[in-house]
Amino acid sequence: MLNAAAAERNKEPILAVLRDHVNTDRPLLALEVSSGTGQHVVHFAQALRNITWQPSEYDRHSLASIEAYRAHHKLNNVKPAIHLDASQPHQYWGGTQPESLDLVLNINMIHISPMACTEGLFKGAAVLLKPQGLLVTYGPYAVNGHITPQSNVDFDFSLRQRNPEWGLKDISFLSSLAQKNGLFMEKIVDMPANNKCILFRKESLV
Template sequence: MKRHAPATARNREPIAAVLSEVLPTEGLVLEVASGSGEHCAYFAKRFPALAWQPSDPDPDALASIAEWTEGQENVGRPLMLDAAGAWPGILADAILCINMVHISPWAATLGLLDGAAALLPPGAPLILYGPYRQHGVETAPSNEQFELWLKDKSPEYGLRHVEDVTREASARQFTLERIEPMPANNLILVYRHDA
C-alpha cells in the first residue's frame, strides 16, 4: 500500500537543488531508509541519467516504495536493508539518507557510516538530510519540541550533533565537505570518501 509523507512535497525540491551539485553525473545512488518511496520516485525522474537503488528495513515501506517507483526504468527493486545490520555487496557511486539518523538508534548511524565506507569509491558522496544539533548554534524551538516527541517514542532516538556524526565519519575516512541549511530547520551534510 502506498504511503504518503507530507513533508516530502515540501523538501524534495530544496534537496534536489543540492543533489544537482554533489551527485555524480552517472552511476548508482543507493538510498538508505527510503521510507514511503516518494523521494526516490521524484529524484529518479529529476536525475534520469542515474540509477537509483531504494532500500528500507520495513516490509511495508518496501511495498510502498515499489508502488511509488513502478514503471521507472532507472529504479531498482527495493532492497531490504537495516543500516545497523549486514549490507548487500553492491557497488554504489553515492549514498543518500533522508530523515533516518534522528529516528533510529545511534547504532544505525554507525552502521550507515560503516556500510558507506565499504561501498563507496574514493571521492564519492554520502549525503545526509535531517534535523541536527550544532555546537555554538541555537537549536530551533520546533526542533527541541520534535526531540521531546522522538524521545517519547524511544530513548534511543534524538537529534544528533553534527560534530558527533562527523567524528565517526572521519574515523571511517570521510571528510565533511558541506553543511547546507534547509527549510524547516533541517540540514544537508555532504561527506566525501577519502579512501
C-alpha cells in the same frame, strides 16, 4: 502507495542539493538507505536520469509502497527495493559490492533510529562508496551541543520520550564518526524547516 507530507515538501530542496553536488555527465550508482514511502527516489530518478537508484527500507510496509511507486512511474533507473537494516554490516546490504557506489543518500533516519543505525550507515557507506564518493544525510541536527529553534528542541524531546535511543544527533559527533571511517565532512547546506543537508566525502587513496 503511502504519502508523507514531509517528503512531498522536502523532495525538491533535496534534489536541488543533489543537482549542485553530483555529476550529471556520466552514469552513476546510488543507494538510498531508508527510502521511506518511495516518494523521494522516484522524484530524484525522474530528474537525474544518469543515476541508477537502489532504494532500501527496513519497514515492510514502506518496501511495498516503494514498489508501488516504481510500478506506477515505470522508471528503468530505479531497481527493486531491498530490505536493509542499517545497523547490520554492509555484507547484509543486498549484495552491494565494496567501492561500487557514487552516492549514498539518507533522509530523515538518523534522528529516528538507534545509534547503531547511524554508526552502521557511516561504516557501510565508507566501504561501499568509491573513493571520492558522497554520503548525503538530511534532517534536523544539534550544532555544538545546541538545538535551535524551539520547535526542534520540542521535537527532540518528543523523540526521546518515544524511544531513549532516538533524538537529534550533533553534527560534530557525525563529523568525528565520519573521520573514523575514512570520510570527511565537506559541506553543510541549510534547508527549509530548520533542517540541513550534510555532505560527507570519501577520502581518496591517492
